Amino acid sequence: MGAGKSTIGRLLAKELRLPFKDSDKEIEQRTGADIPWIFDVEGEQGFREREQAVIAELSQQDGLVLATGGGAVMRAENRQALHAGGRVVYLHTSVEQQIDRTSRDRNRPLLRTANPAQVLRDLMAMRDPLYREVADIVIETDERPPRMVVQEILSRLEALSPR
Template identity: 60%
Template sequence: MTRKQNLILVGPMGAGKSTIGRQLGEELGMEFVDSDKEIERRTGVDIPLIFELEGEAGFRKRESAMIHELAGTAGTVLATGGGAVLDPENRTVLAARGTVIYLHASIDQLVKRTARDRNRPLLQGGDPRRKLEEIMAVREPLYREVADIAIDTSGRSVRAVVKELLERLEEE
């Protein structure tokens, strides 16, 4: 873990970036920051409202600025939004400023984990499974491209994933 200053979690919504990131930060004595939550805190509104008022493009602009800022600090575990990897400049910044960890899960797990969450604007209306499949078809190669480590979180406890991550980070 000495080669890069931050741990940066990427992956689709529902993969466990926030939950695992928070626990990983505690284990390592590092600050945990969720880029989406930080956007909400600073704007005073939730992500769905930003999407409604500014569209996805407006949100992505805010997200990119937040990632540049947060990835510029040292000693942080940063959970990014699922679409952060869509911007090539974001991928460059993330790869340069931290060890990037791709958390992934099966489509079944993602559907189950996001089923009752109304804070996911891209999943509102229509068939969430089909939407997640479409999202993953585009984003999966980008997650893999930027990742130093990839871990499947499907059907696993937070503790088990964090334990594996700590072991993998020791090997790095």
């Protein structure tokens, strides 16, 4: 959360002249509900089922940039779908930066707790190895503005040998 998947995904798609999809936005559009509301009504489990269905569908489409939600990597089915579907970029961010970048909005239900910093630390410990497992490229985003991150992704993508 707060790594910049949505922000950087959109900019990257523009540079590549490809359509951009964001699984969180896609779920919101398809349900007509926002994410906190889905978590309230269906629980995290319900949200994860919707997320998996959207990722399975979109990762099969050619020629797009897909930003996932921060927790998508937790499911093996999602990791497999993403790996099979294209190149995967892990935007790594320190927990300190995540805290800063997520402090201004309230639409992340997992952070609506007394101690969001601790939640981010716990999630990072669980998720970081999974992101690294699925990623073709790991990019550091701390102290780098989005445009610089996008330029690095583009040059790292070019350097990858074809699959």
